[in-house]
Amino acid sequence: xxxxxxxxxxxxxxxxxxxxxxxxxxSVVDHDRKKIKELSxxxxxxxxxxxxxxxxxxxxxxxxxxxxxxxxxxxDEVNLVVGMLAGRMGVKHRxxxxxxQEYMQDTCVLSxxxxxxxxxxxxxxxxxxxxxxxxxxxxSSDFANLAGGQVLMLGFDIAADSPIAGHTLxxxxxxxxxxxxxxxxxxxxxxxxxxxxxxxxxxxDSVHILVSADTQQFVPPLIHRRPVRxxxxxxSGATRLGLQLAKTIQDRIxxxxxxxxxxxxxxxxxxxxxxxxxxxxxxxxxxxxKEAALEKCDLFCAVSENEQRNMMAALLAKKxxxxxxxxxxxxPDYVQVMxxxxxxxxxxxxxxxxxxxxxxxxxxHIHSVTRLAESRAEIIEMEVPADSPAVKSPLRxxxxxxxxxxxxxxxxxxxxIPSGDTQVAPGDIAVIFALPDAIPRIEKLFSRRKWI
Amino acid sequence: xxxxxxxxxxxxxxxxxxxCLLAPLGVAIGYDSESPxxxxxxxxxxxxxxxxLILGLWLRIKYKINQDDIARREGFAIVTFSWLALVLLGMLxxxxxxxxxxxxxxxxxxxxxxxxxxATIFSSPDNPIENIPHGLQFWRCMTQWLGGMxxxxxxxxxxxxxxxxxxxxxKAETPGGVAFERERPRVTDAAKELWRLYLLLSAAEVxxxxxxxxxxxxxxxxxxxxxSTGGFSPHTESAAYFSPGVxxxxxxxxxxxxxxxSLHNQVFRGHILPVxxxxxxxVYVGILLGVSILGVICMPGNQSLxxxxxxxxxxAVAIGTTTGYATADFDRWPEIMRFVMVLLMFCxxxxxxxxxxxxxxxxxxxxxxxxRELHRLIYPRAIRPIxxxxxVIDPKIVANILxxxxxYAALFLAGTxxxxxxxxxxxTSLSASASAIGNIGPxxxxxxxxxxxxxxxxxxxxxxSVLMLLGRLEIFSVMILFTPWAWKK
Numbered sequence: 005x006x007x008x009x010x011x012x013x014x015x016x017x018x019x020x021x022x023x024x025x026x027x028x029x030x031s032v033v034d035h036d037r038k039k040i041k042e043l044s045x046x047x048x049x050x051x052x053x054x055x056x057x058x059x060x061x062x063x064x065x066x067x068x069x070x071x072x073x074x075x076x077x078x079x080d081e082v083n084l085v086v087g088m089l090a091g092r093m094g095v096k097h098r099x100x101x102x103x104x105q106e107y108m109q110d111t112c113v114l115s116x117x118x119x120x121x122x123x124x125x126x127x128x129x130x131x132x133x134x135x136x137x138x139x140x141x142x143x144s145s146d147f148a149n150l151a152g153g154q155v156l157m158l159g160f161d162i163a164a165d166s167p168i169a170g171h172t173l174x175x176x177x178x179x180x181x182x183x184x185x186x187x188x189x190x191x192x193x194x195x196x197x198x199x200x201x202x203x204x205x206x207x208x209d210s211v212h213i214l215v216s217a218d219t220q221q222f223v224p225p226l227i228h229r230r231p232v233r234x235x236x237x238x239x240s241g242a243t244r245l246g247l248q249l250a251k252t253i254q255d256r257i258x259x260x261x262x263x264x265x266x267x268x269x270x271x272x273x274x275x276x277x278x279x280x281x282x283x284x285x286x287x288x289x290x291x292x293x294k295e296a297a298l299e300k301c302d303l304f305c306a307v308s309e310n311e312q313r314n315m316m317a318a319l320l321a322k323k324x325x326x327x328x329x330x331x332x333x334x335x336p337d338y339v340q341v342m343x344x345x346x347x348x349x350x351x352x353x354x355x356x357x358x359x360x361x362x363x364x365x366x367x368x369h370i371h372s373v374t375r376l377a378e379s380r381a382e383i384i385e386m387e388v389p390a391d392s393p394a395v396k397s398p399l400r401x402x403x404x405x406x407x408x409x410x411x412x413x414x415x416x417x418x419x420x421i422p423s424g425d426t427q428v429a430p431g432d433i434a435v436i437f438a439l440p441d442a443i444p445r446i447e448k449l450f451s452r453r454k455w456i
Numbered sequence: 457x458x459x460x461x462x463x464x465x466x467x468x469x470x471x472x473x474x475x476c477l478l479a480p481l482g483v484a485i486g487y488d489s490e491s492p493x494x495x496x497x498x499x500x501x502x503x504x505x506x507x508x509l510i511l512g513l514w515l516r517i518k519y520k521i522n523q524d525d526i527a528r529r530e531g532f533a534i535v536t537f538s539w540l541a542l543v544l545l546g547m548l549x550x551x552x553x554x555x556x557x558x559x560x561x562x563x564x565x566x567x568x569x570x571x572x573x574x575a576t577i578f579s580s581p582d583n584p585i586e587n588i589p590h591g592l593q594f595w596r597c598m599t600q601w602l603g604g605m606x607x608x609x610x611x612x613x614x615x616x617x618x619x620x621x622x623x624x625x626x627k628a629e630t631p632g633g634v635a636f637e638r639e640r641p642r643v644t645d646a647a648k649e650l651w652r653l654y655l656l657l658s659a660a661e662v663x664x665x666x667x668x669x670x671x672x673x674x675x676x677x678x679x680x681x682x683x684s685t686g687g688f689s690p691h692t693e694s695a696a697y698f699s700p701g702v703x704x705x706x707x708x709x710x711x712x713x714x715x716x717x718s719l720h721n722q723v724f725r726g727h728i729l730p731v732x733x734x735x736x737x738x739v740y741v742g743i744l745l746g747v748s749i750l751g752v753i754c755m756p757g758n759q760s761l762x763x764x765x766x767x768x769x770x771x772a773v774a775i776g777t778t779t780g781y782a783t784a785d786f787d788r789w790p791e792i793m794r795f796v797m798v799l800l801m802f803c804x805x806x807x808x809x810x811x812x813x814x815x816x817x818x819x820x821x822x823x824x825x826x827x828r829e830l831h832r833l834i835y836p837r838a839i840r841p842i843x844x845x846x847x848v849i850d851p852k853i854v855a856n857i858l859x860x861x862x863x864y865a866a867l868f869l870a871g872t873x874x875x876x877x878x879x880x881x882x883x884t885s886l887s888a889s890a891s892a893i894g895n896i897g898p899x900x901x902x903x904x905x906x907x908x909x910x911x912x913x914x915x916x917x918x919x920x921s922v923l924m925l926l927g928r929l930e931i932f933s934v935m936i937l938f939t940p941w942a943w944k945k
Binding site: 006024030045048 | 528619622640644
């Protein structure tokens with residue numbers, strides 16, 4: 005499929021890389037000449053320099069042959085214009101990132117249908133939602149909805165006193181603790197491990213588990229001896245995301261502080277948020293943090309636009325309190341550093357946006373693909389096609405790759421944890437975790453190729 | 457440098473070469489396979505194909521490709537080593553069939569073939585090319601056709617898994633690599649498009665030549681060497697062997713082969729106007745027209761005007777596009793015309809064509825850069841970008857082009873020095889060096905259009921072969937391998 009991506013920021017570049025490696029014909033437009041040059045040397049894509057709002061530039065990038073246009077520049081309005089132009093030029097699918105909620109409200113004078121846009125992407129709600137769920141589920145440091153919310157993927161950092169630390173998976177299963185959930189993968193010092201029965205879980209690991217939505221409340225006590233209930237939160241940065249987060253949690257959490265350095269932005273935030281204490285000051289100034297009751301803080305969320313400042317503020321906060329930290333990071337290269345800095349939660353709008361867009365690209369039986377930040381491992385959620393080799397025999401006879409795991413199948417609305425005897429049926433929703441070298445084999449088993 | 461990937465890409469190239477060798481093998485079998493000479497030729501082709509196939513498969517099994525590993529460094533290495541490997545294998549049929557026993561001669565002839573130069577060892581009135589069996593002649597012409605659009609471009613077109621690696625390969629191989637601009641999202645599609653156009657134009661020429669009464673064998677051989685602007689011919693008289701009508705057909709296709717292929721592409725898509733407005737194309741047409749008119753005026757007048765016009769146009773186009781056919785001995789033309797012919801050798805065809813030389817676009821940029829320097833003397837603070845049409849050329853590319861000119865001149869002088877060292881007169885030395893580095897074919901006096909290059913001493917032949925490769929790969933791709941930067945991690 006010919007796909008035109010407008011905007012070569014972190015999201016645009018990630019998309020271009022992923023789509024072109026999947027065999028699509030990708031063009032990219034951006035106004036930054038250097039970026040364009042770099043892209044055309046790095047990726048097999050047509051990179052065009054120019055103002056994205058100009059029809060001539062879009063035509064040079066081959067908009068007329070494109071079946072999909074993805075507008076992900078930093079400016080909502082440019083994205084809107086690109087979406088409109090694409091509609092006029094007969095592009096079938098138009099995906100536009102719009103972060104200003106106002107465009108999406110019913111009261112908006114112009115509806116998106118008027119503008120000829122069929123899909124709007126906004127990573128903020130998904131991130132706010134994930135953060136809220138992490139606050140609600142004690143001890144969790146990652147969260148994702150799968151299968152329309154029926155299955156949750158939760159991440160936990162294993163403390164030394166955790167009930168499961170030091171045990172192998174077989175032992176944990178014998179304890180009877182593993183009936184309701186499955187360990188999908190383990191992250192140990194930058195390495196991603198697909199767990200086997202004899203693998204031992206060590207303190208310092210981070211585990212990702214799959215659990216049915218209705219039984220998730222039983223999981224945290226199994227993993228943490230004394231899970232911390234979040235009572236006090238500091239949000240630094242009155243960005244769109246920060247405001248939305250504060251607005252969502254201020255009713256559920258005892259104490260919410262919002263730190264913003266810009267006076268005008270701080271005043272506007274204070275007007276909007278009735279139950280939040282807004283403090284005007286620089287977030288990486290210790291005295292400002294102390295004013296926001298840092299010593300009682302349970303979760304410090306650094307969500308300003310400046311990722312270096314986010315990191316510094318989080319490190320400072322952690323140094324002077326026992327708080328957990330969530331940091332917003334866009335740069336793929338920085339994401340990898342966060343774990344070694346001891347920051348528990350990494351908020352990555354890039355991954356969320358790319359994930360949402362990939363869902364639209366991979367129509368058909370694949371519901372979602374999440375790529376892990378640290379490696380090229382993928383969590384694939386798909387409906388099993390009737391003609392695939394996977395439905396022909398029970399799992400143990402399938403020659404299932406050892407670097408992948410079938411984490412869960414959802415049949416008739418209920419989640420099952422598969423064993424060797426399980427036979428996948430057509431129409432089941434399967435959640436699969438696969439390391440890069442196992443992905444081709446998984447594609448063959450579930451005949452994904454045909455659908456791209 | 458990642459050798460795994462370099463050797464892995466090389467393996468595919470060798471397999472492609474083995475398949476290509478089946479064509480001359482077929483020709484050799486088709487022409488009377490009774491005589492012992494033809495028999496040794498058949499076994500020579502079969503053996504060469506076998507060797508390259510086995511070598512290719514062995515490398516293929518031994519080395520696995522990782523497309524992320526093909527970056528700039530590997531691109532240059534793959535291209536240069538591929539060309540050397542092709543020449544080393546491509547010369548085997550000459551040696552194995554016993555046409556020549558000299559490795560130097562076989563190497564020179566094959567290098568001259570793949571680089572589309574057309575300078576030959578085997579074709580002079582005393583030693584007519586017709587002595588060489590059909591299959592080998594066919595291979596000799598086919599090497600030019602493969603080298604014309606570039607066998608590396610062919611492999612990028614066929615091996616779609618190369619992805620961005622393919623971009624680095626094409627940039628390192630195509631003449632005008634600096635200006636290689638993608639119009640398609642995938643490099644493999646761009647390469648396919650180039651080869652599709654090349655095949656289409658070649659098919660058209662074969663058809664027209666056949667209709668004009670040329671034998672199928674000659675039609676193929678001449679198409680191979682016209683479309684690649686190579687210049688080998690299975691006749692000692694070169695294109696003069698054919699009727700005037702056929703010569704005009706060859707003129708048209710030489711002209712098309714020397715034009716930027718992206719312009720052909722635009723014409724096929726129905727955009728005529730931008731082509732007519734293209735500055736390089738206009739200058740290219742202007743130069744060829746000017747030299748033709750000058751040729752008609754200066755022509756020694758003992759023939760009809762019609763013949764004079766045809767001869768002048770043919771010689772101008774043949775040298776201007778760096779094809780190097782000859783229908784008249786321009787070595788006997790007035791001195792000024794001989795000089796103009798040497799000048800044409802430097803100018804060459806358009807960027808993105810199969811032609812050699814320094815390329816018309818570079819000449820335009822040299823002129824513009826010179827005018828800019830004059831302008832700067834009076835307006836030292838003026839910013840005056842160099843444009844191609846309405847597009848500003850990146851100053852880094854301008855700098856690259858200026859450096860290219862300097863090195864080109866230096867190499868040309870070095871080649872001349874080697875020829876002079878071998879006791880050749882200056883006119884021969886200068887024109888031979890210009891002809892080799894510009895991938896033209898004939899020069900003047902002792903290497904003139906009616907002579908061949910067999911009398912050169914081995915040392916000079918090797919030097920000229922290296923010049924041809926440098927000229928075809930536009931210098932930098934080869935030179936970079938002699939720097940520490942290409943090898944250090």
